[in-house]
Structure formats: C-alpha cells, structure tokens
Amino acid sequence: MRSPVPLSLAGMTVLALALGIGRFLLTPLLPLMQADAGLSLVGGGWLASINNIGYLLGALLCTALALPQRASLRSGLVLVALGTLGMGLAPSLAPWLLCRFVAGVAAAVLMVHGIAWCGAHLRRHGRLGLEAVLYSGPGVGIIASGVLVAALHGTGLDSARWWLAFGVASAALTALIWRTLDAPAAPAAATVTKGDARDAGPTWPLVAIYGLFGFGYVIPATFLPLIADAQLHLPALREWFWPLYGVATVLATLLLGALPAPRNNYAGLAGCCLSMLLGAALCLYWPSRTGLALGTVLEGAAITPVVMFTMRQAARLAPRDPTRLIGALTVAFGIGQIVGPPVAATLAAHRHGFAAPLELAALASALALALALSRLGRGALSAAAPGSSCAPSPRSPRTECR
Template identity: 40%
Template sequence: MHSHLKTTDLGAPDSGTPGLKTSALTAASVGLLALASAMGIGRFSLTPILPLMQQDAGLSLATAGWLATSNYLGYLVGALLCIALAPRPAASIRWGLAGVGVTTLAMGLTDWAPLWLGLRFAGGAASAFVLVGTSAWAMPILRHHGKDDWSGHVFSGVGIGIAFAGAFGLVAAFDAWSSRATWIVLGAVACALALLLWRPVGAGMPSVAQPDQPAPGRALPWPAIVAAICYGAFGFGYIIPATFLPALAKGYIDDPALFGMVWPVFGAAAALSTFASGWLGRGLAPWQLWTRAKWVLAIGVLVPALWINVPTLLLSALCVGGTFMLITMAGIREALRLGGTPAPLAVGVMTAAFGAGQIVGPLLVSVLQRSGHAFAIASLIAVLCLVISNCVLLYASRRAAPSA
C-alpha cells in the first residue's frame, strides 16, 4: 500500500511551477478521493460483496481466496511496473482510476470465474498505479504549501473508501440486491470519480517521479532485512480478516443489518486511525508504534478464530482496521531509519515483503478449504506469525536503536 518514489521539489513561489495552480486543499481532496476509489473499490470491494456472491453465485470460500490473491498479485505487479517505468503521476492517476472503474463494472457483466480472476488482477494493478501516482502528485504540492501534515488526510482516503464500499454492501444486502448489480453500481461510482478527477489531476502536474536509486556498493543492513520479514508477516496477518470477515459474519449471523456492519466499522477505524496517527505516535520511535499496534492487530486476528459472534467480529474489525494503516506508516518510517544510505532499497524490500505476505494469506485459506475450518486455522497460523515476528522486531529494533 505504498511506494518508494521520490519527487523533486516544486520550486520557489516565483518559479512559475505549474504545481502552483493546485492548492493544498485541492491536492488533499483529490488525493483522498483517488485513494478511496483505488483502495476501497479497486482493491477491497470484493470483501463486502463476497457474501452476496456466495448467496446468488454459489461462490466458495476457496474461489474467493483465489480472487483475492489475483487482486493482490495484480497490485504487486502494478507497483513494480510503476517503479520500473516511472510514468507521469497525472497519467498514473487518470488511467489507473479509469482501469479501476472499468474492471469493477465488468465484474457485474460476467459470471465466468476465469474472467473474474483476470479482472481482479487488472483492478489490483490499476489501483497500484493510482496509489503511486497520487503519492508522487499530491505530496510535493502539500510540501510546497507547507502542509506536509496533511498527508494523513490524503491517506485517510483508504479507510474512507473501505467504509463507503462496506456501507454500500450493507445497503445492497439489506435491500436484497444481486452481487452483479452491486458490482455494476460500484463500478459506475468508480468511473464517475475517474471523470470527476481527470481535469483537477492535470492542473497540478508536479515534476515527474523517478525511482530512488540505492547507493552503489552498499548492502542492506541486517536489521532492515529483519524488519522487512516482520513487515511481510504483518501483510500475511492482516489480510485474512481484511478479506473474509464479512463472509464469516454472514455464515453465523442471519440479519444483514448486523453482519453487514463489519466492513464499514473496519474502514471507519482505518480512517480515524490515520487522522489520529500523529497523536498516537507522539514520543514513540517508529518501531515502538509498530510493535504496539501489532499486538492489537494480533488480538483482532485471534478473536474471530476462537469465538464467532457479533462482539468478536466487531472487535476484530476495530483492531485490524484501526492498526493496519498505523503499521503501514510506522513500518515505512522504520525502514528509512534502519536502511541507512540505501534507505530506498529498504523501502523497496519492505514493499515486496508486504505484497508477498498478503498474497499468501487468502491463498492459505483456499488451500485449507477441505479441512472445514480454513479461516480459523489460517487465522491461528497468522497470529503465531504475528507474535513471533513482533518479538523478533522488538529485539532487533532495540539493538539497532543506539546505532541508528
């Protein structure tokens, strides 16, 4: 959910930089809406629609796991392509948003599972282009206007998008919409956002983002490698409830007004945690915020694996939704702290580890489907990985702290 691109400064106020045409408020608002579409719809829309697909399309948990894996793999490939090709930020946002809209819309126009896999892969890649482009477009504009702290507002779009998609899924379940109709309407919303943001994105046009290059001859320090492995465990742990919580709730709760609340709560917790990140992390080193949030995440992954009821599902949504963005931001800051001279390389390795971890999560659920307890077993494995990796992270970060 992040990139390691750098962008040049927008220049002095009298430099005639085109980025001056865009105010900080516009940049923050456009960035928020772009990430809401890319992440809330492009990446995580399957989660609230999954219960509907199970009901009217007979979708199994195993097939759902493959669909989620395809989307996460597409996201990883899209991020790597952005790093390799370094496209213009405005073009990344524009065409990425269009791709999110078209692929989401097309999900409701077919019932052929192989095509679903391709569409979810393409939607994941498109969402990565939006994320990378938004980071490279909005951040320099905010920096120029002295509003660096507004970056939290931009990334709150992730949680807001998840909450919107979840609330829409709740309405669809309550009104007995079909999964196809739900996909089509969400796709139409994403297409509308792509059209709405097309012109404002072109007005800013900050300098073209270029991939950072690690210093030649420098290897990645071992604490940064350890942190990357722990970050991969985070990706593996959070993605299991982030993919299957609403479907799990539907299996045990008949009332759509109750089981449909899980995903909006998840998104709202993510958005609020982003706004509160400065206060929550005050006086803490990045690894301290990371490890403390990760204990809460482990609790959120554990409770629905042991007990299934409304309180445990909502507690899981709060714990996982309220920590995954905090850990994302703290993890990147820790990578920069530990990486030393090749810090961009450290962030790149973290991104790859995270992507691999979130691909393994739903894939494991699909593999364990025959056991009859796929979600519970996969969740317990994830909790074990989270606990072990957090202990390792505590030890490695404390040892690295004096020399960092």
C-alpha cells in the same frame, strides 16, 4: 501552486479507489456472489489471490521502471473503474479473474504513485499533518462500499448490479480529481549524504515487517463477513462488520495523525502488529458479537496506520526519492497477500471453519511484532523524529533532520 488541502483530498480519493474499490470491494460482495452467482469459497479465495498477484506485479513494475507519475495515476484510476465495471458485465469465473487481476495491477500503481505524489507535495508545503487525510483514503473507501452494501442488503440488487454501480462511481470520482492530478511531482526537498541514509538503518527489516503484516491482515480483510456469519449465524448482521473495520481504520489514522509522531517509526509499527495480533486472537477465542466487534476494531485500526508508519520510514531511508523503495515494500506486501486468501479458503473449506486461518494470521502478526521490537530495541531512529523534514544545514554540507 495548488493548495495542499485539495491535493491531500485527491490523494485520499486515489487511495480510496485503489484499496477500497480496486482491492477490497470483493469482501462485502463475496457473500452476495456466493448466493446469486454460484461462487464457491475456494473460487472467492482465487479471486482475492489473482487480485493480489496483479497487485504484486503492479508493484514490481513501479520498482523496476521509472514510470511517469501523472500518467500512472490517471491510467490506474481508469483501470480500476474498468475492472470494476467488468465484474458486473462478465458472466463467469474466468473473466472475473481477469478483471480482478487488472484492478490489482492498477491498485498497486495507485498506491505507489499516489503516496509518492501526494507525500512529496505535503512535504514541500510543510503540511505533514495532512498525511492523515491521505492515509485515511483506504478506510473511507471501505466505509463507503461496506455501508452501502449493508444498508441496502435485501433490496433485490444482485452482485452484478453492485459491481456496475461501484464501477460508475469510480469513473465519476476519477473525473472529479482528474484536473487536480495535473499538479506536477514536487521536487526533492533536500539532498543527503550516504552517512545520513546509513544512519537511518537497513531496509530489510522494514520490508520483512510489511510483508508479514500483508499476510496477517489479508485473511480477515478478505473473509471478515464470512467469519462473522460462521461464528454468529446472523446473516443480516455479517455485512456490518466490514464497514466497522473501515470506521476503525479512518478514526485510528486521523487520531495518530493528530498526535505527535513517535521518535521511532518501529514503535508505531510494533503497535500496529500488536493490534492485529490481539484482533485475530479475539476473533478466534471470543466468538461472540462483542468479541468479534472488538477484534474487528483492533484489526481495522492497524491496517492504514501501518502503511503510514512504513512510508514515513521509507521516506527516511530514501529521502531523495522513495518511489522505488515504496514499490519494493508493496512487492513484499503483495507476496503476503497472494499467499493468504487461497491458503485461508482451502483451510476453511477442509476444516469447516476459520480457526486455522485466523491462527496463521495471528502467527504472522506475532513474527512481525517481534521483528519491529528488535529494531525498536536498537534505537535505529532515536536521533530524529520520523515525520521530520531534512534540509541542508547552513553551517555544514551535511543534512540536518528536524
């Protein structure tokens, strides 16, 4: 049996490649592509949107089909590397759209199966504290890509070479964790009764909150360097806001992982939605270096913890096997992400600024916050801690959660 530490590191790497490369490498490279490849703002919005469409379809695939976990993880990693390399080799928008679509499908498969695979092993080993390592993966990927692009800005590397470099790095990391993924899926730790699942509450509020958050966060997550440039008019500084976003993501995830889990996952979700709302408001109403930096930190601090709290709740709602519920949640998230970039890019192009897109992001975050608070008020999970494990009671055939 493999140690949970390398398994959690492998899970972290899977999520780093899924989101840090497969999903969000476009963010720090978008200004470069505008400068050296002639990409328009609306074209950049469509590149982000087609990636989100692929993400949605990948999530639907995971929801509809019981895909083999190990093969899904390995195939997803290979496709992320190929899609990234293709961005550097392709000469125009049409093949770029195909590459981003492929990377989006692969990212969703990696998110769904990476979380299910690694989470099951951590629960089996009784090491839920290592969840924070797993969920820090997207932030690690964002930091690595963002810092490299910002630090080497102006060295003569064009956007095509950056895509190729990250494609090679993705292939190398895939080779590094290939053998670790041989660890089979961990069996379910417990059986539960229908009453236990019902007591955890309905699934639709969780799906709705996650979908609204997907729309709210994707606007700054896609256009943050351009927002910084438009507000500050400091091109040399704009690239550094994206790695700052990643640092906030990692630190918030590790901090929350070290703290006792809240008794209600909706409390954590409400905190994430509030953080995103305040971050969007700061970017909108305090357009200075300080305001934008604080807004970036608040937005970044929410993005991975919201995944952690959502997946904890999914594990409570579907304790036997949450893979398909995770897929359904990823579908809702993907729908929000698909709508966000083209709407934001079109509004920004017509309004000559990002005020209207940021207002939409704030509105979606406010709606998600209201829904999370409504579930929190009902005390849907007050009877058990969200990070608890469920096991059959020696005194009763019903499951006890502790």
